[in-house]
Amino acid sequence: MQVQTHVDINSEWGIVAARQAGRKLAREIGFGSVDQARITTAISELARNIYLYANQGQIKIEEVSAGGKQGMKIIASDEGPGIKDLRRVMEDGFTTSGGLGAGLPGVKRLMDDFSIESEVEQGTVITAVKWLR
Amino acid sequence: MNLDIQVSEHENKNVAQVSGEVDVYTATKLKETLTPLAEQEDKELVVDLSGVDYIDSTGLGIFIGALKASEKSGTSLTLTGLNSRVKRLFEITGLHEVIDIDSTKREEA
Amino acid sequence: MEDMKVSMYQLYKDMLTSYLEDKSEHALYHAQQFSKQMMEQDMSPEETVSMHLSVFQDIADDLPEEVTDSFDLLLEVMIGYGLAYREHQSLRDRQQELESELNVAAHMQRTLLPNKKIEIDALDFGVVSVPAGKMSGDYYHYDIDDRGNFAVAVADVIGKGVPAAMSMSMIKYAMDTLTDKQMQPSVVLESLNRVVERNIDDDMFITMMYGVYHPDDHYFYFSSAGHEPGFFYTAKDDTFVSLEAKGLVLGVSPKVRYEEQKLKLDPGDFVVFLSDGVTESRVNGEFIEREQIVDMIRERLHMDSQEIVNEIYEQLEKAQEFQLRDDFTLMILRRKV
DSSP states (O other): OOOEEEEEESSHHHHHHHHHHHHHHHHHHTOOHHHHHHHHHHHHHHHHHIIIIISOEEEEEEEEEETTEEEEEEEEEEOSSOOSOHHHHTSTTOOOOSSSSOHHHHHHHHSSEEEEEEETTTEEEEEEEEEOO | OOEEEEEEEOSSEEEEEEEEEESTTTHHHHHHHHHHHHHOTTOEEEEEEEEEEEEOHHHHHHHHHHHHHHHHTTOOEEEEOOOHHHHHHHHHTTGGGTSEEETTSOOOO | OHHHHHHHHHHHHHHHHHHHHHOOHHHHHHHHHHHHHHHHTTOOHHHHHHHHHHHHHHHSSSOOHHHHHHHHHHHHHHHHHHHHHHHHHHHHHHHHHHHHHHHHHHHHHHTTSOOOOOOOTTEEEEEEEEOSSSSOSEEEEEEEOTTSOEEEEEEEESSOHHHHHHHHHHHHHHHHTOOOSSOOHHHHHHHHHHHHHHHSOTTOOEEEEEEEEETTTTEEEEEEESOOOEEEEETTTTEEEEEOOOOOOBTSOSOOOOOOEEEEOOTTOEEEEEOHHHHTOEETTEEOOHHHHHHHHHTTTTSOHHHHHHHHHHHHHHHTTTOOSSOEEEEEEEEOO
């Protein structure tokens, strides 16, 4: 049975809790300190987006394996306003979060796989995976 | 390179007092102020250019836009206080024939 | 990739060891060169910090726990810098992409301008046209019509850059559709005005000066759509006068009549067409006066037209420290014999 953790995001405390849980799991899976910090930053950015733009949502983290590789998956979901122009938020220079100034393109860079689904008025689901090398 | 616009509302007209340089950098600001005024159906628009030393072609375009907007809304656009350099620009472009220019206020400079 | 990291690690370890031994400037110089290598290999700031810590742990025994822990914080901070650095790189790539796209567009735009040689014995013709940026809002034209008359034009779209350039191509295509090959200035401007008025933004317009020279009787006919006046030089009196004709800029009103003027060109007489990029050149922060342009031409009366316009452009470009504020077009048409 693989590890799976949910953290509800409705305050800055939630962001910190998600970071903590993410860093712990990353360490357990065997990521080095740089990748641990990257994964944590990615979680942080995703959680901040939820907190700032959707008020509340959820970060789910889990261990994954595929094709002999092991990794860690982050799923950030909310039922907030959604994103109208996905292409635009994925462009560099368009900063959605006041966080590290990285926004979603930053998360994509920090992780290996990245996907986003969003519907206006419905919410957004972002999935990102980092593989162990 | 700055532009200052003061708008005063009167019973049947709006007066926009413009000072500074009207160029490619400040044109947007002027447009954002003048267009809604020119679109007001019941009031004429007077633009006082006494404080303007220089207008470039982009700036001139804003007045054409305002003229077209005021024609659509059935009112009028009048320019006053043009200095000689600005006045020459309106004359060269033939715009003095289509825009009402009141030259009683300022001819020197 | 991994091998590369191993060798970078070893290099860094050697450098740090040597520095800790002798604290030499030499080792620091190596570090500076090394940083370039790191960037070439896309090594991020956070990887660098992490490498420093590992190397440090390798060569120094018993690092105090506070030192090791402090790197956690530094690592976290550096990730932000790393992202900013990558974003910067990607924006730089995109800028290069846009730039090359713009170069292609600028090249296409140049193909809209005439480039054939003029072969009329009586004429000496020269033109220079340089955009302030990559693309131009100025347009010029010359052509010989069916009856052997020589037509010239200079047009100026307000603003500059890409939006002006897009409108400029409209003028070119509109001129191509003029069916009447005997080009009469007032008629040409009237029909261009109709096209422009229908197709241009409310707060844009185009100015244009259009002229036709008849080599058989040496008359020059011209009309202006609100364009910067040119000059007319008469050799007999050695004087310049302003070349003006009444007419509204293109694109403001659908029905406009254009006044047409005519001049007799005697041998040595010439007309000058220009765009306001010439008259609005600022030298030492001051606009140059039209008189100064006249003076510059006067000093070069002995040269041929192309030399005159080239030299004036070069002089004004230099006086403005090679920063043109607006697109620049200058044209001279002289009757030789």
